[in-house]
Amino acid sequence: MYHYIEYGPTDGPRDDQEKYDRFMERIEAGEKIEADDWMPEEYRVALIKLISMHGISEIMGALPEKEWTPKAPTMKRKLGIMAKVQDEMGHGQLLLRVAEDLMKPYGKTRKDLMEDLLSGDLKFHNVFHMPTKTWADAGMVGWLVDGAAIISQTNMLDASYGPYQRALQRICQEEVFHAQHGEAIIMALAEGTEHQRAILQESLNRWWPSLLMFFGPASADTTGSSKQDIMIKYKIRKSNNEELRQAFLDKYLPRVFSLGLTVPDETVHYDEKEERWVYQQPDWDEFKRIIKNKGPRSKERLRLREVAYENNRWVRQALSKEAIGS
Ligand SMILES: [Fe+2]
Ligand SMILES: [Fe+2]
Helix, strand or coil, rough: CCCCCCCCCHHHCCHHHHHHHHHHHHHHHHCECCCCCCCCCHHHHHHHHHHHHHHHHHHHHHHHHHHCCCCCCCCHHHHHHHHHHHHHHHHHHHHHHHHHHHHHCCCCCCCHHHHHHHHHHCCCCEEEEEEEECHHHHHHHHHHHHHHHHHHCCCCCCCEEHHHHHHHHHHHHHHHHHHHHHHHHHHHCCCCCCCHHHHHHHHHHHHHHHHHHCCCCCCCCCCCHHHHHHHHCCCCCCCCHHHHHHHHHHHHHHHHHHHCCCCCCCCCCEEECCCECCCCCCCHHHHHHHHHHHCCCCCHHHHHHHHHHHHCCCHHHHHCCHHHHC
C-alpha cells in the first residue's frame, strides 16, 4: 500500500495557506473543483479513498448478482440481471477513471487499486461480502441494497468535486432502474405462494444487519466519524451516516410493513417526539471484521476477481497504448 503525504491547513506548508483559503472560498461558493485544480492533500486523499472504495464496490457488487443470471427463473429476469451487472461494471470503470486522475500526483494507476484490493489494502462495501442464497436475495439486493446506495449517492449529487459529481448523475439514474428491477422481483414474491413469501421474509431477516451497517457507524467512538466530518466540511456530502440511515428507514420501513413483512428487531419503532427511527445497533465489531475481508464470502469474491483479472489480461494488453500505437 502506498502512503500519501498527509497534511492539512494547519500543519501544511505555510505558502499553501493562501491557496487553501482560496480553495475554501470556492467550496463555500458552491464552485466545482476539477481534476487539474489545486486542492489540499486532505481533500485529495478523502476523494481517492471514497471514490476508489465506491468504484471497486460497484465491481465487487456485480459478482454476487452475476451468480443469479443462470439461475433467474425467467428469460425476462435473466435479461434484467444481465443489464444490471453490465451497468455496475460500467459504474466501476467510470469511477476508477475518476480515482485514477486524482492519483496522478502519486504516480498510481487503476492497476495499483486492483492490487490493493487483492492484497486487502483497499476495502469494498460490507454488503458485497455476504452470500446471495436464494432468488429473494437477488431481489433484496436490487430493492434495498441499491435503494440504500441511491440514498447515499443522491446525497453527493452536488459534490464539490466536478468529475465525481458528473459521474454520479449518470450512476444515480441507472441505480433507479436497479431498484425498480429489485422491487419488481420483491413484489412478485410478496404476491406469490406461501413458500415465496417465506423465502422473502427469510432473506430480509438475513439482510437486515447488513443493511443497517451499510451507512457505517454513527458515533465518534467507532471508525468513520472524522472521515464524515472531512467530507461534510469539503461539501463532498451533505449528511452524516446516521442521517442517511434514518432517511433509508424513513423510505423503506413503511414499504416493508405494507407488504406484510417484518424486520428481525422487535424494538424498531418511530419515535414521534425525537422524529427518528429507533432500532437495535448491529454488531459493529462484526462490521469491522467483514470489511477486513473476514466476511462469509470475502475470500471467494476476491478469488473470483483475481481470476477474472488474470483471464482478462489479454483485453488490457489489446487496449494498451503500446498495442494501439503499434
Ligand atoms: Fe452501481
Ligand atoms: Fe446498482
